[in-house]
Amino acid sequence: MEAVIGGIENMIVETMGEHGRPFFPLIATLAIFVLVSNLIGLIPGFFPPTANINTTAACAIIVFLSTHVVGIKHHGLHYVKHFLGPIWWLAPMIFFIEVIGHLSRPVSLTLRLFGNMNGHELVLMVFFALAPFIVPLPMMLMGVLVSFIQAFVFMLLAMIYIQGSLEEAH
Amino acid sequence: MDFFSVCVFAAGIGMGLGAVGTGIGQGFAVKGAVEGVARNPGASGKILTTMMIGLAMIESLAIYALVICLIILFANPYKDVVLGLAKTVVK
Numbered sequence: 589m590e591a592v593i594g595g596i597e598n599m600i601v602e603t604m605g606e607h608g609r610p611f612f613p614l615i616a617t618l619a620i621f622v623l624v625s626n627l628i629g630l631i632p633g634f635f636p637p638t639a640n641i642n643t644t645a646a647c648a649i650i651v652f653l654s655t656h657v658v659g660i661k662h663h664g665l666h667y668v669k670h671f672l673g674p675i676w677w678l679a680p681m682i683f684f685i686e687v688i689g690h691l692s693r694p695v696s697l698t699l700r701l702f703g704n705m706n707g708h709e710l711v712l713m714v715f716f717a718l719a720p721f722i723v724p725l726p727m728m729l730m731g732v733l734v735s736f737i738q739a740f741v742f743m744l745l746a747m748i749y750i751q752g753s754l755e756e757a758h
Numbered sequence: 759m760d761f762f763s764v765c766v767f768a769a770g771i772g773m774g775l776g777a778v779g780t781g782i783g784q785g786f787a788v789k790g791a792v793e794g795v796a797r798n799p800g801a802s803g804k805i806l807t808t809m810m811i812g813l814a815m816i817e818s819l820a821i822y823a824l825v826i827c828l829i830i831l832f833a834n835p836y837k838d839v840v841l842g843l844a845k846t847v848v849k
Binding site for chain 2 (some may be wrong): 691696699700702703704706707710719737738744
């Protein structure tokens with residue numbers, strides 16, 4: 589367990605730098621919650637909580653809100669400069685593009701985790717209906733891999749978004 | 759060609775096309791990663807980590823297509839409209 593916490597802390601310092609340390613509780617909680625929820629699906633008869641879109645939407649909304657709250661707390665009202673881009677007379681167009689990009693982040697986080705977990709469960713259900721003895725086993729092995737990778741990617745994206753709102757605007 | 763058989767057809771073709779693009783994209787990602795490891799076997803840890811992240815990003819596009827196909831098949835928003843219209847015809 590200490591290896592997991594140490595690993596997450598190393599990754600946070602590596603990705604976000606030293607001023608990323610205060611976000612370690614949030615990111616570690618999200619990462620361990622997503623990882624354990626994904627792995628619960630591998631026990632036969634259990635359905636992973638992250639295979640429901642409400643759970644993943646909740647996690648994604650937390651990340652979205654925390655990026656903006658952290659940005660406003662750190663930069664004050666100059667946070668709007670993040671949305672305006674480097675050339676001042678292109679600012680209205682770039683503002684819309686940046687807003688759409690920012691809004692697409694929780695959507696993509698939600699759908700990525702939900703689709704991976706739910707798709708895996710659907711495939712397992714189909715395999716159990718077709719050939720219940722040996723065939724689901726390779727799918728469950730892939731499920732272990734996919735669970736770890738998706739939890740890792742969720743944590744990494746959360747770190748990158750928070751770091752993007754902490755750094756100086758271009 | 760009634761509504762529901764066209765739905766099944768659309769879901770199959772949609773997910774198939776989603777898988778084509780994903781396969782090509784992930785193939786390029788793995789190609790770059792394997793070439794990188796071949797040039798520099800000592801950096802294989804970092805290269806593998808970056809490759810995993812890239813693969814998960816590209817995979818998420820196929821997952822978006824999968825979610826749309828699942829919505830078409832299982833949570834179709836026009837199902838009630840079509841069933842209501844079918845009732846008025848069959849009478």
